[in-house]
Amino acid sequence: MNCERARRMMARKASRDLARHEEQVLADHLSVCPGCARLENELERTWSALGLYPTVEPSPKFLPGLRAKLQLERPTPEVRWTWPFGRKWQWAAWAGCFLLAALVLTRTESMHRTAPTPVQTAKTAADSDRADEQFLQDLDDSLQHSAADYLSTYDSWPGMKREAANFESPAARPPATTGKKESI
Amino acid sequence: MVDETMDPIDPDAELMVAVQHGDSAAFEYLLDKYHRPIVNFIYKVVNNAAEAEELAQEVFLRIYRARETYQPKARFAAWIYKIAANLSFKEAARKRRLRFWNWNHHSGDEPRVAEESIADPMPDAEGRIITSELGRVVRRAIRSLPPNERTALVLRRYEDLSYKEIAEVMNCTEAAVKTYIHRGKLHVRDCLLPYFEKGRI
Numbered sequence: 001m002n003c004e005r006a007r008r009m010m011a012r013k014a015s016r017d018l019a020r021h022e023e024q025v026l027a028d029h030l031s032v033c034p035g036c037a038r039l040e041n042e043l044e045r046t047w048s049a050l051g052l053y054p055t056v057e058p059s060p061k062f063l064p065g066l067r068a069k070l071q072l073e074r075p076t077p078e079v080r081w082t083w084p085f086g087r088k089w090q091w092a093a094w095a096g097c098f099l100l101a102a103l104v105l106t107r108t109e110s111m112h113r114t115a116p117t118p119v120q121t122a123k124t125a126a127d128s129d130r131a132d133e134q135f136l137q138d139l140d141d142s143l144q145h146s147a148a149d150y151l152s153t154y155d156s157w158p159g160m161k162r163e164a165a166n167f168e169s170p171a172a173r174p175p176a177t178t179g180k181k182e183s184i
Numbered sequence: 185m186v187d188e189t190m191d192p193i194d195p196d197a198e199l200m201v202a203v204q205h206g207d208s209a210a211f212e213y214l215l216d217k218y219h220r221p222i223v224n225f226i227y228k229v230v231n232n233a234a235e236a237e238e239l240a241q242e243v244f245l246r247i248y249r250a251r252e253t254y255q256p257k258a259r260f261a262a263w264i265y266k267i268a269a270n271l272s273f274k275e276a277a278r279k280r281r282l283r284f285w286n287w288n289h290h291s292g293d294e295p296r297v298a299e300e301s302i303a304d305p306m307p308d309a310e311g312r313i314i315t316s317e318l319g320r321v322v323r324r325a326i327r328s329l330p331p332n333e334r335t336a337l338v339l340r341r342y343e344d345l346s347y348k349e350i351a352e353v354m355n356c357t358e359a360a361v362k363t364y365i366h367r368g369k370l371h372v373r374d375c376l377l378p379y380f381e382k383g384r385i
Binding site: 011012014015017042043045046047049050051052053054055056057058059062063065066069070073 | 211215219220223224227228233236237240241244245248249318319322323326337341342347362363365366369370372373376377379380
């Protein structure tokens with residue numbers, strides 16, 4: 001057996017995992033190998049030397065301090081009596097938040113309902129075109145009236161009445177699209 | 185009641201079940217039994233007596249808070265050491281980060297001051313603990329171990345937990361625990377070599 005295997009067996013011997021026949025094999029090796037025998041001896045003495053580690057005695061304040069902390073952990077009747085009052089406020093705060101959230105949600109929903117849908121927008125655009133046409137028509141009408149009013153100012157002038165009668169306003173001209181004739 | 189799959193019936197787990205049902209005397213018994221070992225275990229991981237006491241108090245507070253949900257699936261000792269180990273690792277990691285920060289952000293002689301203020305807030309307690317030169321050497325050797333090796337070695341040598349329980353505490357296999365312990369032993373042996381040669385051990 002070589003020294004490396006012997007050292008592995010030493011580790012197993014310390015954890016009591018070595019079979020009886022293996023112990024015998026190791027003992028045979030140690031009897032002929034001074035290096036391994038010395039290591040075995042030093043490891044045994046190391047285990048004993050570990051007992052020299054000084055132990056700590058807890059300070060006299062340790063247990064009273066711990067008992068005081070434990071006392072705080074234990075629920076007392078006074079603590080139980082005071083907490084529900086605080087919790088009521090917590091519940092009230094939660095209920096307030098809930099109501100506020102519900103209010104905001106309701107408002108948002110109603111806003112969404114009144115907002116125009118895409119179909120409605122298209123309809124409105126068509127209406128808008130019609131309104132534009134109407135506006136242009138109204139504008140033409142107002143221009144015709146303005147021209148008539150302007151001419152009526154010179155009504156008393158001689159010869160102007162005749163000219164005014166011959167005056168043809170732009171609205172009186174027949175429109176290019178419809179061909180409809182309108183007089184002042 | 186205690187889980188049937190647990191190997192022997194653990195009286196401490198029974199007591200914890202009693203605590204679950206409101207028996208405060210049972211908790212006092214557990215406190216009395218475990219407060220010294222837990223303080224010592226944490227002390228060996230964080231290397232500071234005052235911090236060890238503070239963390240040990242936190243361990244018992246957590247146990248008390250967890251009494252409602254406690255299920256006796258493993259030995260009570262394994263459970264309490266697991267909580268202690270987790271807390272100690274977190275604290276050790278926090279200290280490492282703090283030391284790294286001090287090393288990075290302070291110049292010249294400043295880090296020394298910060299390190300001392302972290303390490304030894306109770307010098308008289310430390311003085312009470314250290315009894316011999318060899319004790320100091322062993323302490324230094326264990327202190328220099330990586331966290332896994334240190335925890336496994338301490339739980340096995342000082343707290344007398346089985347390999348299976350240590351594996352539960354450390355969330356690893358029994359084989360890994362055995363490896364950690366053997367490596368830890370080899371490291372401590374290297375630190376003690378001069379004393380072996382002088383024949384003082």
